[in-house]
Amino acid sequence: MTTYGRVVAAMDLILSTATAGELTVVSVTGEIDMYTAPQLRGYLTELLAEGVTRLAIDVNGVDFCDSTGLGVFIGTLRRLREVGGSLIIVCAREQMLKIFQLTGLQKVFDIRPQLPTDG
Amino acid sequence: MPVVRFGFTPAPVHVRTARLVAASVAQRAPLPNELLSEVRQAAGEACSRAVARHRRFGVRELVRMELTIGASFVAEVADFAPVTRNTLRTSAVEAEELTGKTTDEDTLTEEVALALLGGLVTDLQVIEGRDGVGSVVRMAWPL
Numbered sequence: 001m002t003t004y005g006r007v008v009a010a011m012d013l014i015l016s017t018a019t020a021g022e023l024t025v026v027s028v029t030g031e032i033d034m035y036t037a038p039q040l041r042g043y044l045t046e047l048l049a050e051g052v053t054r055l056a057i058d059v060n061g062v063d064f065c066d067s068t069g070l071g072v073f074i075g076t077l078r079r080l081r082e083v084g085g086s087l088i089i090v091c092a093r094e095q096m097l098k099i100f101q102l103t104g105l106q107k108v109f110d111i112r113p114q115l116p117t118d119g
Numbered sequence: 120m121p122v123v124r125f126g127f128t129p130a131p132v133h134v135r136t137a138r139l140v141a142a143s144v145a146q147r148a149p150l151p152n153e154l155l156s157e158v159r160q161a162a163g164e165a166c167s168r169a170v171a172r173h174r175r176f177g178v179r180e181l182v183r184m185e186l187t188i189g190a191s192f193v194a195e196v197a198d199f200a201p202v203t204r205n206t207l208r209t210s211a212v213e214a215e216e217l218t219g220k221t222t223d224e225d226t227l228t229e230e231v232a233l234a235l236l237g238g239l240v241t242d243l244q245v246i247e248g249r250d251g252v253g254s255v256v257r258m259a260w261p262l
Contacts, residue, residue: 034131034167034228066163067231068131074218074227081218095156102238103231104214 012036014061015043020115023088024052029061032069041072048076053085056115059096070105077109090115120189126181127166129173137184138163141194148192150260158260161239162194165256168232169198171225172254176200191242191259199253206254209233209243 092113127133141162211234
């Protein structure tokens with residue numbers, strides 16, 4: 001995986017972008033809540049505006065995520081679907097998987113424990 | 120019965136403090152360690168919901184959280200935004216519907232928060248506030 005994008009660290013959230021084959025991979029570290037979610041939303045919106053359509057969001061570095069964080073993922077999925085794109089959530093953390101299960105969103109998102117090797 | 124009350128300006132930055140207060144009081148109750156992260160998440164969801172509702176309706180009053188230690192640990196989060204029949208429910212729309220609908224950010228937060236609360240808290244109520252103003256999310260965990 002090669003890092004090509006910017007690394008943004010502010011407000012307890014660290015965001016970085018890399019590529020893995022045709023996938024653009026955004027790694028998120030920190031807490032995603034009502035305070036930090038706008039930063040994540042802005043970052044992803046900018047990537048999509050640049051033409052990214054095959055996106056993976058790696059949340060294995062996320063310590064806490066609330067409904068606003070899930071809302072950002074839902075919004076991103078909607079926008080990608082509109083342009084025929086795809087979204088993979090890379091997640092192996094039990095705490096994060098639990099909130100996807102509790103909301104039924106595990107049926108909606110393509111959640112994988114690690115990045116697909118075929119890119 | 121020991122009671123802790125906490126009020127905050129409806130701003131996202133204070134939700135983090137609110138959930139830490141809830142988890143800290145729950146620890147003193149004492150709730151078992153394995154439930155503390157649920158309390159932290161649930162209190163945060165209830166507070167995020169309240170902040171989103173205040174923001175949507177332009178309500179500047181403080182969001183109120185009251186934590187009571189009795190036969191159960193009870194967390195109540197009160198907002199003062201207008202209430203419709205749709206507000207007072209404990210079940211959210213289906214996940215598939217959330218991803219299909221075009222809803223504004225605060226409405227989406229409210230729906231997902233409700234879905235999470237419903238999954239996290241067995242004893243959950245969303246009731247009308249005192250004097251018919253706003254709504255209260257009431258969550259209880261037996262001690």
